[in-house]
Amino acid sequence: MIFAINIVRGEVMKNKTCKNYKKKTLILFLLFLFLLFGCMNGHSNNELEKQPTSKGKLTIGAKDFTEQSLLLTITSVYLRENGYEVETVSNMSSPDLRSALVDDNIDFYWEYTGTALTLHLNEKGENDPETAYKKVKGLDKENDIVWLEKSEFNNTYAILVREEFSKKHGITTVSDLADYIKNGGELKLASEKEFYKREDGLKRLEEAYDFDLSSDQVIGLDYNLTYKALEDKRADAIVGFVTDGSIHNLNIVALEDDQSFFPAYNVAPVVRKEVIEKFNDLPELLNNIAERLDNETIRTLNYQVDIEHANTLEVSRNWLKEEELID
Incomplete structure (x- = not known):
């Protein structure tokens, strides 16, 4: 009789021990999950804190030849490195690109002084680069279009x-x-x-x-x-x-144009006025590019893409690194 009671008591104790073990295991498991998700959430928050806040979105246009593709790529890479979201629109004709700017479909593009004067503004071209630049800048001011600093390269x-x-x-x-x-x-x-x-x-x-x-x-x-x-x-x-x-x-x-027939075609960023007002650092960033471009530089970049068949993005990034504009 006593033996039977001891057996029953032993079974009860065994069941209690088992239940206690399962309970402890469950508690430990829940504690593990709590700590795991807590760490993940903390890590996620840290990552969000590290993400740079976008300055805003810009849409850049370009014409349908190598030089314009290079200017577009150089600019888009540089602006992305400086906190902007960038959308690009390429392979456009000169009239369509100008219309896209005027109609607020793009924010800016690189334009040539001679093209703007003769094609868009129906004015006589100017042979002197500085005269052409001042003339087109003044005329486009009335159209709420801002010409930033012109480059030294003259694609005439x-x-x-x-x-x-x-x-x-x-x-x-x-x-x-x-x-x-x-x-x-x-x-x-x-x-x-x-x-x-x-x-x-x-x-x-x-x-x-x-x-x-x-x-x-x-x-x-x-x-x-x-x-x-x-x-x-x-x-x-x-x-x-x-x-x-x-x-x-x-x-x-x-051949030397000894009669100075061909107008100046210096290139410059052409930006909608409201875009300049919205993004205060944009002029300085774009001028950083313009001031580093001359005939020999752009001719070399064109050569790398057109003749050596180098990748436009690779050529653009390499140039930006050489000029210490990006790391």
């Missing part, structure tokens, strides 16, 4: 010839080329089609330098094909730009 038109052609005929200026044509010299000129339509286009160039090319002497090509035509000797001269990267790659001579 140029008449380009092969070095061997220049040496053979003693041609180093556009006046030399005009004399060569008037004296019966054989010449084929390749040009992109827009040059025919512009105020500072082919017909005005002929008038300024007093020469005339027949339709058989002019080859209309897409811009990217004009250099190939010069290299293959299908053309003796082409209409190009001073900052083209291909000048580095080919033995090309840019």
